[in-house]
Amino acid sequence: MLNIRSLKTYYESICALKSVSLHIKKGEIVTLIGGNGSGKSTLLNSIAGLAPRTTGTVLFENREILGLSPSIIVRLGISLVPEGRQLFYPMTVMDNLVLGTYSYYSFGNRKEISSRLEWAFELFPVLGDRKRQLAGTLSGGEQQMLSIARALMSKPKLLILDEPSVGLAPKIVENIFRTLIELKERTDLTMFLVEQNAKLALDVCQRGYVIETGQIILSGEKEELMNNREVLRAYLGKE
Amino acid sequence: MNNGSDTILAAKAVTKRFGGLVAVSDLSLDVRHGSITAIIGPNGAGKTTLFNLISGLIRPDSGTIFFKGERIDTKRPWEIPYLGISRTFQNLRVFHNMNIIENVMTGRYTHSSGGILSCAARLGAARREEQKIREKALYWMKFMNIDGIGAKKLKEVPFETQRIVEITRAVAAEPELVLLDEPAAGLNITETKNLIDTIYRIREIGTTVLIVEHDIDLIMEISDHIIVLDFGKKIADGTAKQVRNDRKVIAVYLGEEYGKQ
Amino acid sequence: MKRVMAILTILIAFSAASCLEAKDKKQSYKIGGVFAITGPASFLGEPERNTMLMIVDMVNAQGGINGVPLEAFIEDSVGDETKAVNAVKKLINSDKVLAIIGTTRSGTTMAVIPIVEKAETPLISCAAAETIVNPVRKWVFKTPQLDRHAADRIYGTMRDRGISRVAVMSATTGFGSAGREQLQNLAQTYGMKIVADETYGPKDTDMTAQLTKIKGTNAQAVVNWSIVPAQAIVAKNMRQLGMTIPLYQSHGFGNIKYVEAAGSAAEGIIFPAGRLLAVDTVPDSNPQKKVLVEYKTLYESKFDDPVSTFGGHAWDATWILVEALKKAGADKEGIRKSIENTKGFVGTGGVFNFSKTDHCGLGPEAFEMLVVNNGKFVVLGQ
Amino acid sequence: MSFASQLLQYTLSGITIGSIYALVAIGFNIIYNSTGIINLAQGDFVMLGGMIAVFFHNTLHFPLVASGPIAALIVALIGILFERFAIHPLKNASVITLVIITIAASILFKGGAMFLWGKDAYSLPSFSGDEPIRFLGATILPQTIWIICVLLFIVAALVCFFRYTMVGRAMKACSYNKRAANIVGINVNNMVMLSFGLSALIGGIAGVIITPISLIEYEKGSLLGLKGFGAAVFGGLGNMGGAVAAGILIGLLESYSAGLLSSGYKDAVALIILLLVLFFRPGGIFARKEVQKLKHY
């Protein structure tokens, strides 16, 4: 579904990604593990069309998407749940969700949108209770859910999550990950999960990659990675 | 372990709220003179907030902070470095409008005194002072193994060098306490090794190092003392060994088991 | 070092360009004109420029002055002192003109006076302020009537009509404040009491606040001293407030366009002006009639734009200069003397009689009191 | 004229001038929100609106009802072209560079207007007559009522636009968080272009409706732009309601100080009061704390 070959990204003159290649198959949950500043977010931004200078190829459903504008990439079916949530804080929950439908919104498909809204509220009941509240006044966990829900509103084929666990209490993280698994079971949505918290990420994924200083240093099936010494040592805190 | 004269920095019952969020909650800690002390904890645990409190960028809602027995939480941010505290930032705050040596020279600000008029006239004293600043900057660049690139612009050198420049700037102030906020972020293994080396050498010249870092290996290797924060609270405190075996720390920070607790 | 070089390069390019300037080609009398062709006073400066160029063409069409063609150099001051100073210096030093007409505004004229005095070049200003010729400066003349005479005529007319309490409105411009000063100075002479003295910014869009204040006084008339478009707005605002006392304007009202802009609110406005604006109602016996008709016809046919008194000032200035050139030729001191000795010159502004002590040469009789009647200027009392 | 009715008259005058400032300030805010730029050519949009309407009505003899809207639309088009040719090519330029470009554009618009229409002041006939309406001893022109109504209408229309249409929501979203807007698939570039068009449109409308009472000439825009900028800043940049309130407040301050204190110092009085407010509330008078905070979350 997504196929990345020798992707390089520069910020100023610094090479933030040094020739990254990876692929994601339809219906998979793939995870990308790496520390702070290892290039995870850069990679995601490059896929979503938000990075300034990139070279290489990124094929999505066999179509080159590198260099396309973010608005087109969203329309093609890639939706990003960004790091730090990136909500429209002074707007209501409802407005945030409706903006998620921007890529296909028209007067004609109002029905579809309202049913999609209902579906989102079913998935995240807490958002349904807070429709009219400003997004900035939500708690961290609720904001993260809203961010995911907003991404889902655009009818994505591939959902990319950038560190959804950051700064949240373990209990809420657990809740969010349970929802993700539920989502996967119900819709067979393809997901690309980027995490610093390797334990969590490896729990839900089927395959994974490890990135360090802008390079993929390891890849493999879930079990392979979980038993890899390097991963154990660096990311799971076990000797 | 709170043994008076040995303590260079002490925080007592410090609380800081942002709106509804309690970033630092009733936190007390001591940093021993000449030690390498690490602060670890998950994202959002309040580590950077703590650094900002120490360097005076924000003021605590309650509680006090002492440096060498002097109360510093009421001081303006620019007064803090004169006492002997300097710091680096998590997101690399170097000055792209200056070349590298000038960046390091800004670190000497507290050790120089020329005002705008004497600098303008460049009288003998100001010229000598400028000369001294440059010499000292060169000295510290050499100390940090980045000599010879002073005339370069920051964007001409790799990210890791920029980080070193920032640390050099902090060290050039010849502080008694240096705060390093995630110095290893974005560095690869070799670079991290060099960093460890550097931190040791900073400590060798008598500077106390307080460090926030995610790289657990680095922390375990270099720290004399580790403080673990979670949700603004201190949950553990001790040597690397003590902390590593602390159940609570394993649960919260090392990402294991907390789902089942 | 390269930076220094860079700046020097620009400067040298500049100097090179200055050396490239046209060298003398053929014999001609060069005269300069500095007007506010753009900027806030451009509605004054443009007709002045047009008029000057028109006369130069006329003179050259008739074979020039004593066979020597006239060559005009026009500069734009934008109504700004610094630019005017540069322009006058350029005319004197680069273009080597014999005399200069302008500038448009009093402030710019005051700023360039030291230069022309030092360079000993005659200047005939088209600006109103009395300070230009009082004290008399050797090389400086002016053709517009004096503010003082305008105030004289306004107060005189008021006195004749039994008005003794007036409200003064003026714009915070050189013209406005000079007029305000004259009105204050002369009030006692005419037994006038100034019951309100209000000012406004030259670009303000609404003066109802000031006028409301005036409405609260027992003023019998309002005098407004400013230039367009404020004059039209004052008239409109007075009408809006239902004020019925008469509105007097300064000689700055001298363009029929303002009447159009003010619409019906302009009806009944009384103001002093040269006879140019009411050519049709000037009796044939008036010595100015011929000149006025000539200028009006020429200007309006050439520029398809109604004449204004401002262009008239340039007309007078240019012809006076042409006469002086006829007598003195290319001799600055001769030109100056000859202007100073001009007597009985019939211009659009009046009949000029210059002397050693009077470099304006017009008296109060140069003004006619006009009134707006059915959208036209009519001589008051006719 | 009784003092009470004088006071009322000052109030009405203040509201009249203030409404014009408010309209200009709204224009400033729309562009500010989408780009962070203070568009110093905003006043010239007003001038162009008036001038073009005068051209269509007085020169081409179009009826007033046609000239006005045509003029406003042409100004909107000018705004869009300006954005495409002068702002858009400089994606990564600093804000100050872009502001300087708007200064240059302002010079250009002035120069163009002077070149096309000369330097005279023009007027349009009032929309519904010149007969003043009397009201408790004070008077108000029908055109003033037009101005106030247009202001109210524009404010209402903008509220609906930003609250109930997708494009409006998307524009608002861009102003709050460009990155997030990008992520949900909003083409931020188009929104910027649209904001220039919209603010030019509002400027153009302002120009058309004020010309009958305040006349229009090629330099008219500078002062209006300045006052509008003041209103936008004092209202809290980006805050529409604040802009309207601050605009009217500035108008009232000017009118009261002209009437009650000194007409010569009226602008100074207004400025001093507003500066004092600014020193105590550095985010503008009407900066709403919580929204401000949420913005910088």
Add this chain to the structure above:
Amino acid sequence: MKKYLTTSFSKSAYVFTGAVILMAIVRNPYHVGILVFLGMNIIITIGLSLLMGYAGQISLGQAAFFGIGAYTTGILTTKLGLPVAVSFPLSILLTISVAFVIGIPTLRLRGHYLAMATLGLGEIVHIVFNELIPLTGGPSGFGNIPLIRIFGIELDNDYKYFIFVWAIVAIVLFLSLNIINSRVGRALKAIHKEEQTASTLGVNTSRLKLSVFVLSSGFAALAGFLYAHYVTFLSPGTFSLGFSILLVTMVAVGGMENIWGALIGTTVLTLLPEYLRFFKDFDILIYGIILISIMILRPEGLYGIKIPGFLLPRSKKGDNE
């Protein structure tokens, strides 16, 4: 030797010598006069460059300081008959005192709010010039300001004044180059990029911002003093917001982050209108087009232009002053 050639002193000396040689080439009072105004503008924009380009604080009120300097010396010498030697320090002193007092609350503001506040203060000063008629002559202005006499030489022609003005330009340039290459200069640059970080290095940011604001107002007052005794006539129009905006534009066109940029921008924008006189009525249009083109093609300013253009020699790497 190389080192000696690149000190602030020698750079300033080059500028001065270059200017004097230029004057000798030009030898036309009109062109020399323009270069005198250019010198005055450069004095102001150097100060503005320190404030805007280095410390990152915008000021739309520089014309007001320029005006206070000019009016003070003008009023003192004409109305009170004081000698220029007395009015000179007083005019500078008064201006920097005003700058100091208004700088304290104003510099707490940021970005557009700071721009608005300085603009408003500038306008207030402008209104005061208009309204204090007994002192300033109001909108009509006042003249007969005496010429400067220095070492017994009366500066009564453009050439003498040129040398005087450009000597002061050289001094101002020398002082400013010294500042930017000192701890204070680095602190200013630090404030520009990261005010908070600067404070953690020990920079008292609010005090330093105020200092540089006051210094730049002092430079503006210096230019005002020179203006008053050159033109010998003052009226408020010269000190309007339009001039403040022009000054900011000059700095931005040249390249904000460098003092040489201010020199280049000021030179271009001062000379350009004089060249454009050739185009008569089109000049404002062409001026606008040129200005907009410069900004679009060189958004970072003319300084350091890379192509070996017809105006500028190629900039050499490593020459970072």
